[in-house]
Amino acid sequence: MKKIKIRAYEVLEKVRLKKPVVHHLTNWVTIETCANVVKVLGASPVMAHAPEEVAEMAGIASGLVLNIGTLTVDFIEAMKIAAKAANKKKIPVLLDVCGAGATHLRDRKSFELLDEVKIDIVKGNASEIARIAGEEVKTRGVDAGKVKKDLLLLAKGLALARKCTVVVTGKEDIVTDGERLYIVKNGHPLMTHIVGTGCMAASVIGTFASVNEDMVYASTCGLVCFEIAAELAAAGSRGPGQFKEKLYDNLYHLDKNTIDTLQKVEA
Amino acid sequence: MKKIKIRAYEVLEKVRLKKPVVHHLTNWVTIETCANVVKVLGASPVMAHAPEEVAEMAGIASGLVLNIGTLTVDFIEAMKIAAKAANKKKIPVLLDVCGAGATHLRDRKSFELLDEVKIDIVKGNASEIARIAGEEVKTRGVDAGKVKKDLLLLAKGLALARKCTVVVTGKEDIVTDGERLYIVKNGHPLMTHIVGTGCMAASVIGTFASVNEDMVYASTCGLVCFEIAAELAAAGSRGPGQFKEKLYDNLYHLDKNTIDTLQKVEA
């Protein structure tokens, strides 16, 4: 692995110009936060979960973000309908396996989604991804638990097995399709002191993937932009409250020079 | 049309003194934001959607706000029960046709509500209102799409057809009952860079209508106050994050002199 430079700004600029509609079926905790981060990027979030309309909504969308954070059985069924419509239209589908490894329901429904529809990007923290990769780990609710095996190998194996891009967020983020591999080393500890940064990362990645066909690259660019904004937001913040507000402000104003200067990516 | 002065502060003052309970059945994205804007105005929001209690809740409320942003079939049925109770009690009912024109479900359920209960105020952006007025337009999820016909005529026609007040939000807002017409030219572009400003406007209007029987006038006064607060909030804000925080603060402190000086209304 060695340090490389990516053109993350180009993808961000494409988001701002194309303003893609990004359809979400997400959790009820951070739903406004997810919508807001998409909006602040310059794109157009739409949150809709009625089984009668999710397929039609996918029709006007350029990307689909699924997050099982507050799943119910019915809600997962609506996700499947939305994902099948997205698959048909060939727009990217991201699945945030939020809380996988915490309960059997979350594991089972994550596997169902992966088996029944095409997921282009699977995103989670270390223990969530380890669980989806088949390990016996325990997630602490929605916060990461301990993973014993080599996370890189688990992520690559999952990507190959599921033919998708895998994103593991943490102090260092892993993005891989099983062959290519990017490590993003941006970010700030304050991100773990508010709820929603993981969900926001998923929405940002889903938005970037909506305008760029290379999922591994789009995911990496999205993470780089999001986490640079977090670094800028954390600098001089009084605490987690002000940090979140500034995170929006810094994402909104993020420019090429800042991204080029601050990015920490290895490949 | 020429510039006029309205006494928006008088209605705001009435809200602060009477502290009306404003019942909402709204979307899950901006539900806290809607409740908060009502609270910051000095009124008392209540969010309740169980079919077993919505009629009783209308009984202690002075106004009802319906927003179909994350509708389901069951949720619309609860709205109908709530609205019928509100109609019986003769308290104002506002319907935000959020996302009408994006899916057939939203169109159909909007028409059902308009047909089956008395809606006093219909509120939406340009393409949502055009759709409800019978035009074939496409809303971009919950963001406005393009409308070809004259929006003023569409709004007036809808108001007359449905015997209600119609509010179209945008760079310039239209408020009409088909005969009287107000144009509100306050507001700030930052309002379109966070989610929830449209929903907040609906909650503000619903709150103002709860203390003032003249729906056209109350809606106009509500928009004027909300958008002046937005102008003040935007001045000197770092970005959309700080803008939202300051929007609450400026609404909370809004005074007569500021409203009288900054209002831009035509009639």
Added chain:
Amino acid sequence: MKKIKIRAYEVLEKVRLKKPVVHHLTNWVTIETCANVVKVLGASPVMAHAPEEVAEMAGIASGLVLNIGTLTVDFIEAMKIAAKAANKKKIPVLLDVCGAGATHLRDRKSFELLDEVKIDIVKGNASEIARIAGEEVKTRGVDAGKVKKDLLLLAKGLALARKCTVVVTGKEDIVTDGERLYIVKNGHPLMTHIVGTGCMAASVIGTFASVNEDMVYASTCGLVCFEIAAELAAAGSRGPGQFKEKLYDNLYHLDKNTIDTLQKVEA
């Protein structure tokens, strides 16, 4: 009653060290705010309501917070499953009787919960607690209505009848198990000008109770910390918007010296 000193910081420190998972079944309005306040305290919130997983989630949790703010009949059934699992594991269960006294559904479901599962802490505002104690009062939606009888006696009676700790929030908070009694006089009027401070208080208390077996003491310590942070946040805030942001920041940074100096507790 006379002024006493409690070691609230010790319990806060225990929260920060143990980082308990606090499971919530709460309302859709302030769900993110509740999760965030738990996170900012240093603990780990998890929001999960699917009947298939709530018992298992209680298995990894150290405390359970129930809030009926946007109840439905099904949601209450999920609460019962979660609470029974929590009872079996002997972790504390807090019930926020949000909106009790506003509708018959809320009263009936509150009583059902109290009858069918073991609730360790019942929390509400004056009219909510009065209603649950058997008085005929009317709550203004989710805001407190007037209570004629002596609130202290009502709270004590409820605690004895239900064998639980009762917390009544207001300008002065009451914490009692029917025998012991604490009055917390911290707090700030701005707390009543945003939505969610009552729900946050419940989540804070539930978090403190997760690391301290003495429910009366843990509740008092939680309220003291939360309300001191609110006092600090209010000082110099532009208004309710900035107040909420600063509330998180001040909770996050709260230290022993500040708590020891500012606490206003009587026993």
